[in-house]
Amino acid sequence: MTTEKCQNFVIFYGSQTGNAEWIAKNIHQESIERGFISECYVLDDYNKVDFSKEKVLVFVISNTGDGDPPDNSIKFFRFLRKIKSKTYLSHAKFSILGLGDTNYSNFNNTAKRLEKKLLDLGGSSFYNTGLADDAVGLESIVDPWIANLWLALANVCVQKQKDSGIDVTESIVSLSIKDNSQNTNNLQSSENDSHLTNGNESESIKLGNKILLDLTDIVDSDQLTAIPRIPTVFCKISRLNKEKVTTPLPSFLASSSRILNTRINAVRCLTHPNAVKKTLHLELDIKDLEFSFIPGDAFEIFAPNHEVLVKGILNTLGINENMAHEEISIEAAEGIVDLPIHLKKFVSTSIFELLQYGVDLTSLPRKALLRMMADYTSDDQEKRSLFFLCSKQGSQQLNRLYEQRPTILDLLVTFPSCKPPIERLLDTLPQHQPRYYSIVNSPLMNPNELHFAFNIVDYYTPNPYNIQKHGVCTTWLDKLCGYVNEMNVRTILNSNITIPIALKTNQSGFNVPSDISKPLIMIGPGTGVAPFIGFLQHRELQFLSENNDKHLGDMWLFYGCRDKEKDFLYRKELEGFVERGILKELFVAVSRAPDAGVDGKPKYVQDIMRIKGRDIFELITKKDAIIFVCGDAKGMAKGVNDALADILVEHGQMQQSEALDLLKKWLREKRYLRDLWG
Ligand code: NAP
Numbered sequence: 001m002t003t004e005k006c007q008n009f010v011i012f013y014g015s016q017t018g019n020a021e022w023i024a025k026n027i028h029q030e031s032i033e034r035g036f037i038s039e040c041y042v043l044d045d046y047n048k049v050d051f052s053k054e055k056v057l058v059f060v061i062s063n064t065g066d067g068d069p070p071d072n073s074i075k076f077f078r079f080l081r082k083i084k085s086k087t088y089l090s091h092a093k094f095s096i097l098g099l100g101d102t103n104y105s106n107f108n109n110t111a112k113r114l115e116k117k118l119l120d121l122g123g124s125s126f127y128n129t130g131l132a133d134d135a136v137g138l139e140s141i142v143d144p145w146i147a148n149l150w151l152a153l154a155n156v157c158v159q160k161q162k163d164s165g166i167d168v169t170e171s172i173v174s175l176s177i178k179d180n181s182q183n184t185n186n187l188q189s190s191e192n193d194s195h196l197t198n199g200n201e202s203e204s205i206k207l208g209n210k211i212l213l214d215l216t217d218i219v220d221s222d223q224l225t226a227i228p229r230i231p232t233v234f235c236k237i238s239r240l241n242k243e244k245v246t247t248p249l250p251s252f253l254a255s256s257s258r259i260l261n262t263r264i265n266a267v268r269c270l271t272h273p274n275a276v277k278k279t280l281h282l283e284l285d286i287k288d289l290e291f292s293f294i295p296g297d298a299f300e301i302f303a304p305n306h307e308v309l310v311k312g313i314l315n316t317l318g319i320n321e322n323m324a325h326e327e328i329s330i331e332a333a334e335g336i337v338d339l340p341i342h343l344k345k346f347v348s349t350s351i352f353e354l355l356q357y358g359v360d361l362t363s364l365p366r367k368a369l370l371r372m373m374a375d376y377t378s379d380d381q382e383k384r385s386l387f388f389l390c391s392k393q394g395s396q397q398l399n400r401l402y403e404q405r406p407t408i409l410d411l412l413v414t415f416p417s418c419k420p421p422i423e424r425l426l427d428t429l430p431q432h433q434p435r436y437y438s439i440v441n442s443p444l445m446n447p448n449e450l451h452f453a454f455n456i457v458d459y460y461t462p463n464p465y466n467i468q469k470h471g472v473c474t475t476w477l478d479k480l481c482g483y484v485n486e487m488n489v490r491t492i493l494n495s496n497i498t499i500p501i502a503l504k505t506n507q508s509g510f511n512v513p514s515d516i517s518k519p520l521i522m523i524g525p526g527t528g529v530a531p532f533i534g535f536l537q538h539r540e541l542q543f544l545s546e547n548n549d550k551h552l553g554d555m556w557l558f559y560g561c562r563d564k565e566k567d568f569l570y571r572k573e574l575e576g577f578v579e580r581g582i583l584k585e586l587f588v589a590v591s592r593a594p595d596a597g598v599d600g601k602p603k604y605v606q607d608i609m610r611i612k613g614r615d616i617f618e619l620i621t622k623k624d625a626i627i628f629v630c631g632d633a634k635g636m637a638k639g640v641n642d643a644l645a646d647i648l649v650e651h652g653q654m655q656q657s658e659a660l661d662l663l664k665k666w667l668r669e670k671r672y673l674r675d676l677w678g
Contacts (some may be wrong), residue, residue: 005158008037009056010049014073014110015042016064018342018431019138020099024060025340026368027146029232034150035160042341043073055092056126056156058149061114062099065508066633066667066674067106069113074507080117090122093156097145101134103634104676105641108132127152137402139367140395143228208312208413209467211406213397215385224391230375231368233333234427235343237351242327250353252345253302253500260289262450264497267481268490270453272566276592278456278485279527279569280478281440284501287448291503295442295534296511296675299450300434302500303473304356309409313355316412317419324352330426342431351422359429362407362472367398369428370411372420379417386415404465435473436504438530438630438675442512442538450501453530453569488572510628510675516542519553519625521616523640525560525589525605526569528631531675532557533570535628540582554619555582558605560589560636587612605636606643616644617651626671633676644672 009031013024021042028040041048043061064070069077096118098111108131115129130145132138153159253259263285270279293299314324330346332339346358355361367390374386388394389401404410408429412418440451456478457471480497512535513520522532536555543552557574561567568588577583587608590596597603602611609616619625629640641663648659666672 006055006156007158008039009058009153009157010054011038011040011058011060012043012046012076013040013059014044014061014070014076016062016070016072017433018340020060020062020070021340022430023097023099023142023146024058025234026229026232027058027060027149029336030146030229031150031153036153036157040337043070043076046076046079051092052088053091056153057092057094057123058153059094059096059111059114060099061096061110063101063104063106063108063110066676067100067104067109068508069110071507073110077113080114080121083121086120086122088121089118092118092123093126094118094123095125095127095149095152096129097142098129098131099134099138099142100131101678103135104678105633105637126156139228143226143367147226208316208407208409209404211401211404211410211414212465213385213389213400213414215388215397218384218388219391219393221384221387224387224393226392227387227390228368228371231372231428232336233424234336235339235423236331236333237423237426238329238331240327240329240348243325246325248498249500250349250357251347253357256502258502259302259500260286260291260502261498261500262286262289264481264493264499265449266490266492267484269484269487270567270569272487272563273485275566276562277526277567278458278478279453279567280456280474280481280484281451281453282477282481283446284450284452284499285448286450291450293439293443293450293503293505294511295439295538296506296531298436298438298504298506298675299452300436300502300504301473301477302357302434302502303476305361305432305472306470306476307356309361309407310352310355312409313361313412314351316409316416317422319351319422321352324355325350330354333423340431343426354422354426358432359426360432361409361429362405363430364402365406365408365411366428366430369408372424372428373411373415373418376420376424377415377418379415382415382417386418404461404467405469434502436677438527440530440533442534442541444541445537453527455527506675508673508675509670510630510673512538513626515550515553516548517550517553519619519623520555521558521619521625521627522556522630523558523605523609523628524630525558525636526567526631528629528636528677529557529559529569529574531630532628533573536574536577536582540577540580543582552582554584554623554625556585556587556616556619557583558587558589558608560591560605562590562592564588564590564593604639606639609640609643610646613643613647614651617647620671621652624671626673627666628673628675630675631677633678637674637676 011024011028013020015021024040028038031038061073062070096111096115098108100108111129111131127149130141132141247254264282265285266283268281270281271277314321327348328350330339330343330349338344343358346354370386370390374383377383377386389398437452437454440453441449454474456474458475459469461467461469481493484491516539522535524532539552542548561569574583574586578586589602589605589608591603595601602608629637644663645656645659648654648662649656663672
């Protein structure tokens, strides 16, 4: 490898929710401002560069599912796997920024795998891999990693000096506290008095919640450190002076061949009105639609952000509703090659539509958002507070702010002199995500229907805040279905209520095995039971089919609920499978039973698994059973993994470390499959 500096470098991103894309594009933009020559591509566009020649590579990559690569990097990983030469990348230097979450097992697995593979192919790292952790806030790793990247890059890449003579190799971003608050938003209206209603006259519009902050220890702006740089300006909006034709769905949803508008046929509440969580079961009509699936597959729903929230934001920014519905076009700002993918799909659109379907209005604010807001805040005290919150010194108060789970509207009402142009919000807010659900039914049972189940997300922030928060998709679906709450009563919905959906086939192999004689150990507390209903339906019908000459493998289900009378989801169906001999064993852990967890009594599924350890061990080792786990990625998945390791230690006479290694091997061999949800 020569020591000569390279003329340019390439940034690649693999992004599931848009975070990695946003970070990569900001690195790209900043690198240009710092005098580097760079290109930026999504990983699946890897063939836009010649890997056998490119000398400096920067990767920003997140994870999905159980430490799997994001969807838009799968082709790239397939390409990498096929390369066997140990010197293929011996000319190349790389660095990786991984975005992960330590709440999940396999923390930052994709970045680690990528690093190993690049080293195996002869590449060398020019700057340490950064492993950011969403559990403590991505920014605490991402920001310093980027700040120090410039120096590392300057060692391997040519960097032009800026005309200003500023030392562009400095790693600390210099702060400019400019007042852009007088910037008038060309979409702002002088009519700031529009009285808003949300269609239901009796329901008053929520105008956001003021965030509680203790700013007595606020530090002067010139003493603050680690303030993020101003995020890249990506988009430009042009008014077309046309009234927007109101269509029920944005054009990108209406015109995509992947996305199907399906009718909700029926709804059933699976829980008692006094249950801790409310769970709904919905049946969608997919007759005549091209939608083929097998149990284990999931699908996505494109739900809009709540209209009330959108109206609140528009009102706060002084954009009247007529203007918000006008047809506009959104394009890349000057000097920007392309819009972020999630904004690019809005061709002919409106501000209202972009806020409803384009950006995430409810996730925790990035520091960069607070930084951008500070630039458009006229009140000195508010501006200082925003700078403080996104600085290192303000991290404690930022955590306080996070505890209150503020929406962007809450931020705008807390800092009322902050009036950013709508474009800057679109630049900085994360992309709005479709929501994923497991399919509950088997296509053999209901070929024209798609069933799914979900908890209504509705909770209060902790004391002393006590603010009620609602999920985006689940509360929308609850409303569409008329807020039914009578337990296990199926209500047919006559009206034409439709929702846009798209199939998401399971890439991980988490599907019912085709060989019905294979024994299955299924573990799925709460809504984690959803895919197993489909597994059981599918196998029962395969077993009863005339062509079947195989015996039915043993099927065991470990299920968990809080109270058998209130939230035992699909109880009738599951007990039916047991009665008909399809489900050999049904174990139910009742976590809020008076004796749960007392004197060795089980509380959770993993406790029953330990009790049944010997049988589980035999089923796996003597009958080759496959283990399926579905549900919560944070606590349950680890609890179950630990229980399986304990079973192997106790009944397989092995050390804990050997047991954990064996489980990892089974994961790779797909003898142990997990469908984990955050
Ligand atoms: P849940 O109602 O919160 O909990 C179900 C049971 O699990 C309760 O008895 C709960 O007990 C118990 N539990 C709590 N912590 C546990 C732990 N560390 N280990 C084992 N059990 C534990 O469950 P849920 O909200 O339905 O959660 C299931 C997860 O699966 C969610 O993340 C959901 O997103 C996901 N999922 C959803 C779908 C879907 O299509 N909607 C499909 C599959 C999976 P306590 O509360 O008494 O502690």
